Amino acid sequence: MKSGASGSAEQLPISQNGSYSPVVLNGLNYYFGSGEFRTQVLFNNCLNIEPGKLVVMTGPSGSGKTTLLTLLGAIRTLQEGELQILGRDVSTLSEGEIIDLRREIGFIFQMHNLFSSLSALENVQMTCQGDAAEMEQNRSDGIALLKRLGLEKRLNYRPSELSGGQRQRVAVARALVGRPKLILADEPTAALDKVSCLEVINMLKEWANEYGSAVVVVTHDNRILDSADRIVKMVDGAIVSDVVLQEAIQICEFLRKLSIFSNLNNSELSLISEKMKKRPFVEGEVLLQQGDVGEEFFLIRDGEVDVFVDSSKTEILSTGQCFGERALLGDGKRAATIIARKNGLAYVLSKEWFLHAVSTSPNFEMQIKNLYFNK
Amino acid sequence: MLQRSFFLAYRQLTQRVSKLVAAILGVGVSIILMFMQTGFENALYDSALNVPEALNADIIISAKDFSTLSYVPPWFSRDLVKESSGIDGVESALPFYAFNLQIKNSLMTTAKPIWLYGLPLSGVTLNNPDVIRQMDVIAYPNSVLLDQASRKDFSPIVQDVLTNGRSEVVIPVAGQGVQNTLSVRGLFTLGPTFSVDASLITSDVNFSQITSQPLDRVSFGLVRISPGYNVAEIKNKLQELLGSRAKVYSKSDFILSERLYYQKHTPIGYIFRIGLIVGIVVGIVFILQALHGIISDNMTEYAVLRAMGYQQSFFWMLIGNIAAGFVILAYIPSLIITIFLYRIAAESTQLPINLKLHDAILILMLVVGMGAVSAAVSIRKLRKANPVELFS
Numbered sequence: 001m002k003s004g005a006s007g008s009a010e011q012l013p014i015s016q017n018g019s020y021s022p023v024v025l026n027g028l029n030y031y032f033g034s035g036e037f038r039t040q041v042l043f044n045n046c047l048n049i050e051p052g053k054l055v056v057m058t059g060p061s062g063s064g065k066t067t068l069l070t071l072l073g074a075i076r077t078l079q080e081g082e083l084q085i086l087g088r089d090v091s092t093l094s095e096g097e098i099i100d101l102r103r104e105i106g107f108i109f110q111m112h113n114l115f116s117s118l119s120a121l122e123n124v125q126m127t128c129q130g131d132a133a134e135m136e137q138n139r140s141d142g143i144a145l146l147k148r149l150g151l152e153k154r155l156n157y158r159p160s161e162l163s164g165g166q167r168q169r170v171a172v173a174r175a176l177v178g179r180p181k182l183i184l185a186d187e188p189t190a191a192l193d194k195v196s197c198l199e200v201i202n203m204l205k206e207w208a209n210e211y212g213s214a215v216v217v218v219t220h221d222n223r224i225l226d227s228a229d230r231i232v233k234m235v236d237g238a239i240v241s242d243v244v245l246q247e248a249i250q251i252c253e254f255l256r257k258l259s260i261f262s263n264l265n266n267s268e269l270s271l272i273s274e275k276m277k278k279r280p281f282v283e284g285e286v287l288l289q290q291g292d293v294g295e296e297f298f299l300i301r302d303g304e305v306d307v308f309v310d311s312s313k314t315e316i317l318s319t320g321q322c323f324g325e326r327a328l329l330g331d332g333k334r335a336a337t338i339i340a341r342k343n344g345l346a347y348v349l350s351k352e353w354f355l356h357a358v359s360t361s362p363n364f365e366m367q368i369k370n371l372y373f374n375k
Numbered sequence: 376m377l378q379r380s381f382f383l384a385y386r387q388l389t390q391r392v393s394k395l396v397a398a399i400l401g402v403g404v405s406i407i408l409m410f411m412q413t414g415f416e417n418a419l420y421d422s423a424l425n426v427p428e429a430l431n432a433d434i435i436i437s438a439k440d441f442s443t444l445s446y447v448p449p450w451f452s453r454d455l456v457k458e459s460s461g462i463d464g465v466e467s468a469l470p471f472y473a474f475n476l477q478i479k480n481s482l483m484t485t486a487k488p489i490w491l492y493g494l495p496l497s498g499v500t501l502n503n504p505d506v507i508r509q510m511d512v513i514a515y516p517n518s519v520l521l522d523q524a525s526r527k528d529f530s531p532i533v534q535d536v537l538t539n540g541r542s543e544v545v546i547p548v549a550g551q552g553v554q555n556t557l558s559v560r561g562l563f564t565l566g567p568t569f570s571v572d573a574s575l576i577t578s579d580v581n582f583s584q585i586t587s588q589p590l591d592r593v594s595f596g597l598v599r600i601s602p603g604y605n606v607a608e609i610k611n612k613l614q615e616l617l618g619s620r621a622k623v624y625s626k627s628d629f630i631l632s633e634r635l636y637y638q639k640h641t642p643i644g645y646i647f648r649i650g651l652i653v654g655i656v657v658g659i660v661f662i663l664q665a666l667h668g669i670i671s672d673n674m675t676e677y678a679v680l681r682a683m684g685y686q687q688s689f690f691w692m693l694i695g696n697i698a699a700g701f702v703i704l705a706y707i708p709s710l711i712i713t714i715f716l717y718r719i720a721a722e723s724t725q726l727p728i729n730l731k732l733h734d735a736i737l738i739l740m741l742v743v744g745m746g747a748v749s750a751a752v753s754i755r756k757l758r759k760a761n762p763v764e765l766f767s
Contacts, residue, residue: 066766075682075762096686103684109765113679117386126383127683129376186766 020087022182022214023049023072028081030067030237041067043238045081051181051212054205054227056219059234065218066186068234072216073105073184074098086181103129106175106213108185112167114159120146120170121155127178138177145173149203165196172200176207183207185217189224201227241274248273251347254299254320276347281305281340287323288338294327297354303344308337316341328354380689384696387673388704395704398665402705403712405658406742410713411720412650413734418726419643420634422568425727426492427630429565430471431502433606434613435629436596437622443636445570447475448594455621456596462612464604469498470593472582475571478544478557482531486547489573491519493582500597505563506576512561513578517585519544523562525573526725536562546585555585567725569643596621655745662701662749669697670756677760694754698746706742710735 030042042064049055057065070076074085074093083090086104093101114123121142128138146155149169159167168188175183183204189197201217201224208215208229217224225231233241251273255261261269276299281287287298287305304318314336317323327334328351388395426444427435436459438449453470460468472493477486494500496514499507509520521542523533535542536559546555557575565574583590600609606625614623624632638644670677677690714730721728 070763070766073682073762075766099681099684099686101684102682105684107679107682107765109679111765113675113765115383115386115676115679116673117390118383122382122386126379126680129379129685129689 024084026082053229054215055230056228057232063234064237106180106183108175108188110187112171119156183215275353279348283342285340290337297349298324299347301345304341380692388700399705401661403709406709409654416647418728421727432597434598435624450592453591466599466601468598471595473594474586480544487572493579509561519575519577520561521559522565522574524566658745666753678762682762694750698750702742702746
C-alpha cells in the first residue's frame, strides 16, 4: 500500500499521521550534465519518511537510488523540487548551513571508508566536532557502541587489522554515535557474510526503534528485506512502489478474512495491498453516496461506518470490513450511502487497480462474480 | 577542532614512514642549502668587518674617494688627521695604514695575498689584546705580527713562531728576486677575509719601509672623542672642517657602509641571496610534492570528512598542520647537520661561519612560510575530495 509517497504536490514536512518527518521530498527531479548533454535521472519523486523506521530503497542498477540518497544526505545540490531534511528546506540553506546539516546525518558507505591511520575508537570519535565535554561524551558513547557491536576487544585496532565485517560494524558505530535523526546507508551489507549482514542490519533496526532515527538503506541485498519497515522501489529514476510492510501484512490479513478475497494467494493479496492508499475520515463524513458512479473500493482499518439504503440504515461496518466493490463490478452506480460513525481510517483501492487485479487474476474475478451472482 | 586536525594530521603524516622520511630528506636538503647560503653570506660580511670592528675609534676619516676596504684604500694627507685633533671634543686622532701585499716563505710554493696594517706606536688604534700587548715587538725594524687565524697555507709560519718565537717571510717582486724579508715575531687573532688569506701588523715606520710609501699618506684617521661628547655632533663638525677633502664616518656607519658594499655593489651578496631563494623554491617543491602525496593517499578520507560536515576551515587546519609537521620534522635534523657542516667549513676556510640565533630563527620562519605557501597551494587539490564519489 502507498504510504507517504504519492503524486500529490502538497506534501507537508509532517507525515499523514501528524508526526514529524525527517525527510520530505516532493516533485524531485535531478539532471546530470548540462546543455545538450543534460540528462534527467530522477523524475518527479515524492517521499515522506517517518522517524523510527528502517526504509529499504531497492531497484535495478542505474535506477537513481544512490543519486536520491546523496540528495537526502545534502551531498548533491538540489536542482528541482522540494526537499526538507530534518525540518530544514534544503533549497534555502547556504553552503555552510548545508555542511552543518550533514553533521546531523549518519552516513554508512559500502566500502566502510574508515580512516586508515586511526583505530576503531578514533574513527568513531572523528564524528564529534564539539568541545572537550562533547568529545568525552562521544568517546564514552563510542566505546559503548563498539562494545554493543561486539568490538570491545578491537577498540584500538586499525582498519587494516580488522575483518570486513568488523570494519563495517565500526562504520556503523561511526554513523550512529552522534544519535543522528537520519541515517543513510549505501549498500552497507554488500560485502558482508550472512552473519555480519544480519548484525549490521539488526543494529540499524534496533537503533531506529530505540532513538526514533529514520534509517534509509539503499541495497540490492535481499537478505535484509525481512528487517525493513518499508520498501521503496525505484525504476528508471522514479519511485514505482512504496510499501510499508507491517501495514501491507495487516491489509493482507484483513483481505484474507473477507470472503471475496479468501481464496487469493499471497502474491495476489500483496499486489492489491501495495496499491491501496490510506484515507482518514471524520465522524459524519459521507464516504459514498447512493446513485453516484463508483470509483473506489474501501477497506476499513479503524472506525465504523453506517450503511444506508434508500435512507434506511441497514448495517454498521467496522474494522476489517469493506464496501464499494459492487459498483466497480456491476452497473457502476453506488447501491448505498456510507457515512462515518466516528473518526477512522480506510484503505482505498482505485477502480483502475481494482479492475486490473480482477483482470489479471481469473480466479479472483470468478470468485467475485459468483459471489454477486449468488446475492 | 584544532586539536582534532592536529591529531589527524599527525596520524596521516606518520602513517607511511618511508614516504615521510623521503619527504623530510628532500625538505631537509633545502633547509641545509638555505643555512649554508646564509652562513657563507654572513661569513663574507663578518670576515670583511673584522678590521673595521676592531678599529679603536668613534669616528673614522677616509680619503674622499674611499668606497671599501676590499681594495687598498686611497691615501690622504696626514695633515687632515692632525687638523682633526684640534676640534673641541676630540680626544685623539691617529693615522692608520693599510696595504695589500703578497708574501711567501720557504715552505710555501706560491706567494699569497695578505693585508699589511701599519699602526702608530703612540696610541692604541686596534682593539686587539694580542696586538696591544706586542706593540713593542713591532717597533723593531722589519718586525711584524701574523694573524694566527690565517688560512692553512700560513700554518707552518704560525707553527714556526709558536715553536721558535719567530719566522721569516719574504715579499717577492717579479723579476727582481727577493726584495724584502720580514721577521714574524708574534701572533694575534683576527681572521682572513674571503679574498685575502692572512694579515700582518707592524709599526707605521716599518709599514712605510715595507711599502715604500711616505708616512704622511695615511689610509684612515681614527678619532676618539672625549667622554661626554656626542659622536654625531663631532662627526658633523669634522665633516664641516674637512669639507670635500675627506669623508667622515661614525664607526657604525663605516661598518654599515662596508656591509652594504658587499650586499649592494658586489655580485657576491646577490649570488648568496639567489642561493637562498633556490633553497626556498626547492623546499617548497619538496613540501608540495609530499603534501600532494599525502592528500592523494587520503583523498577518500577527506571526502568522508566533507560528508560528515567538516567545514573548509578544518581542512585548512589539517593541511596546515601536516605542512607544519613536515617543516618541523625536517628543520630539527637539518639544524643539527648544519652545525656540523658549519664547523667543517669554518675549520677549512678559517672564516667565521657560525650559527647565529637570529639566522636560525629567520630560517625557521622562512621554512614555516614555505610550509604555509605549500599548504595554500595544496588545499586546492582537496577540492577533488567529493563525497558523492563515496557512494557506489
